[in-house]
Every structure is written in C-alpha cells, then in structure tokens.
Amino acid sequence: MGAQAYISGVFEHPTRKAEGLSLAQLHADCAAGALADAGLKKGDVDGYFCASDAPGIGPLNMVDYLGLDVRHVDATEIGGASYLHHITQAQQAIADSKCNVALITGAGRPRAGAATYWLPQSPDVPDLGFEQPYGPATVALYALAAQRHMHEFGTTSEQLAWVKVAASHHAQHNPQAMLRDVVTVEDVLASPMIADPLHKLDCCVISDGGGAMIVTRPEIARSLGKPLVRVRGSGMAIKGQAGGDVDLTTTGAVKSGAAAFDEAGVRHADIKYASIYDSFTITVVMTLEDLGFCAKGKGGAFVMDGNLISGVGKLPFNTDGGGLCNNHPGGKGGMPKTIEAVRQLRGEAHPAVQVPGCDLALVHGTGGFLGSRHSSATLILERE
C-alpha cells in the first residue's frame, strides 16, 4: 500500500464564459472555493500544484498572487491530464513530509479572450516542423485515431454517438452545463462533419472556467468532518509516435490503468462510477478498452444502448455531462473529471445521476493528442 492521502476539498467554477474575470482571478476564486469546501484557510496550504495554464513562470507568479507561503511546489504540465497527476504528486509529497495541505488549481478562458498558450510554439520543439505545416488541428488528430479504429475494429459512428447521448442524459440535470439538451444518436449523425469521421456532436465544448482541489494527509482529512475520499491507486504514461512506429488505436491508458488497478488492488467490477476524459467520443471508447472495461476493439459495442448512463447502464460515466456537454475549462478537462468523481463518492452528485452506494470510482485523464502524442493518467478513488 502506497502513501495515504485524501481529497478533502473540491470546487468547480460556475462560469463557462469568464467575462470580467482575469485568469489569475479564476485560479484564486477556485482556490477559495476548494478551501471553503474543505473547511481550511489559505494559511493552512503548504504545497501548491499547477500546470502551465497558471500564468507566469511555473508556480512562481500564482504563489505570489495568491499570497501563499508554501514549502513545496510542482508544476508538471501533461495537458488535460495534469491535475490527476498533481493528485499523485501531492500524495507523494505528503508521504515524504514535504507538505500537509496541497492546493491544486487549474483554469482557462479561451472564450473570453486568452489564448491556449500552454501548447508548444517554440521552433525548438523537435516535432513542430514535421507537423505544423500539415494543419494538425486537435479534432483532426483525434479523427485520425477514430478512422483507424473503425478500420481495424469495425467501430461505427452510431457507436461513438452513444457516448454523446449518455453525456447529454446527464447534462440535462446540471444547470451549469453548456449543453443541456438531450440528444439522440440520429442528432449526432446529423450534425455537421468536422473531420471524418467525427461530427460536431462528437466534439467536446470549448469553455472557460476552472477548478481546484485540496489534498491532505490522513490526520488532517479526518479532522475536517468531510466524507473521506482516499487516493487508492494511480498511474500515468506518455505515448507518442515511437520514432515512426505510430499506433493510433491504443492509448497510454493501457499502462496508466494497469498501474492504478495494481496499486489499488481492486477489480473492474468493483468500480461503481467512472470519469473518463471525453475530448471526443472516440477518446472514451478507446480509453474504456485500454483500461480493461471491455476487450480491445469492443469499446464501440460497450458504450451502446445507454451503457454509460447512470441508472441505466453498467458503467455510469461523466455524470456532470463531461467535456462533451458540461465544460472543458481552457481545453483541459482533468479537473472537472476528478471533481465529479469526488462528488459521486461523497454522495453529492445530482440526485438524478447519483450512483447508489458509490464507494469506488475511477478517473481517467488524457492530455495532448491521441493522433500524435499524449499523456494518460488514471486515479482510483475510494470512499472510506
């Protein structure tokens, strides 16, 4: 059994278009929300974790802006999965007595103005010259994976559409979700083709917003009177083009998921709820296969017929509506994914989507691009 740490506070910013809110202000509001949720004060924070959406030099500017006095920081950037990885980093830092109360923040405002400047732009990025000329739009890089998955496994657009249908069933209950209308498979297929084979409704929303989480050592967690959500297992992986041995149909979830399940010592059948990164519908299908919830190539069949809908299917997922319907702050959805899993474990999800007796949940983040290089991070969280 690894180091013990608990997620004691979470906060998801309600904004989806942050007019009148600076990026630093979003981070600060999220931090305040998570501290209030945990019942802690800013002065209790002695570790700070952020990704490169935090404006400035790593954590330097935000530590100063927030007025923190910390003795440990980490600013690992692995795209949208960063915040899951920060949970693991915080857990290790707590075990090593480097901090007691870790604050993790993430935020973005692409709609209200700021660019997604966390993407690599420097010509020193070695792959840039071999990709940028070809127009590697995010949707296109995921479409390449979807196209190949269809070719190898017979996955269909109807099957992909079921992922969006399930997300929309959940989003109708979330007043803050950007897209609250329940959609059908036919609706998805009738939406404009963006990048073959992905339709508009196969794509996540672009939203502003953010979130924050507080990770604490066991003694502190138990003193707060909140439901105890423990980090039971985690894993991460980076998968790329492998020098030209490009494989578009599997993800780093093969490794990150195996590591998380191994550390947690639980089985797939024990997982009551899953937050699965849903930048696009294909992301969910491939991730579920690679995590081992179904056989490789059978993800399309697995998600059909409402199997991901809470109260209907075997594996309720993204009960806040996910990135497909709720939000995807600054193009990085790992934060809301983790927060919704904590809500489920606390029994604080919307009653219409709350999974009864939810005591074990999985969170999976995907950062970067399935079509070129990406990170995978998996957490298994337990309600004690």
Add this chain to the structure above:
Amino acid sequence: MTMTKTTRKIPAPTPLEDSRDFWEGAARGELMLKHCEACGRAHHYPRARCPHCFSDRTMWRQASGRGTVYSWTIMRRAPQPYTLAYVELDEGPRMLTNLVGFAPDAIEIGAAVEVVFEPTEGGPPVPMFRPAGHD
C-alpha cells in the same frame, strides 16, 4: 470531380540543427529518412540519436517516396479543406502528412501513394502524398 489540393498557405517549417538535411533534401525533391547503423532501423521524424536504440550512429538515406495510407481525415470546416493523414512509408516509419490530388470519396486506408513536395510560406517545401502512378 473535385480533387483535394493544396490551396491553403502552408506554414514554413524551421530547419533545426538535426533536421537541416531533411529540408535540404526536400528542396531537391528528395524525401530523406534517418537510418540507424547500430540497430538497422529507420525512424521519422529525424533525430541525431536513434529513438529506438539511442545510438548516435544515424545516417541519412533517400527514401523511395512510396507508401500507403495508414489513416486519414478531411478537415471539412476549414476555409480551405485539407486532408491530414499518416502514410506508412515502404521503409517502415509512419509519417504525418497531407494527401493531395485525391477525390474526397476515393481516399481509403491502404491506398498506394507517392511523395510530392509542396511549397511553403517562405521556407523549404514539405513532403505530401498523392495517389501512386500520378502523372
């Protein structure tokens, strides 16, 4: 029949110290590929040090310029739609590229393609691929 073609402006790649030979080859109309003398494998994109075995005994060879489509997508909503693809070169590596000269409904995985070099905005030309046997 409408053929996909390169009408959009192609951003110029920046040649780096370990990729300059690739772009000089492109300017000559040659697709250059890195081979490793230690492990015998080719790789792409090019590095000074082999990503497979980490030897620095890598050398340039001209590739055949032939391959097959590994995956593809058409960016339908772009101002000037274009086709992003991976092509599996006959030498082994799969490279990100654009397909040109295809009728949109004629693109399929496995289609035979050959290299063609397209001009960029003030930089060296970049390799793209058209249907094999193109005149």
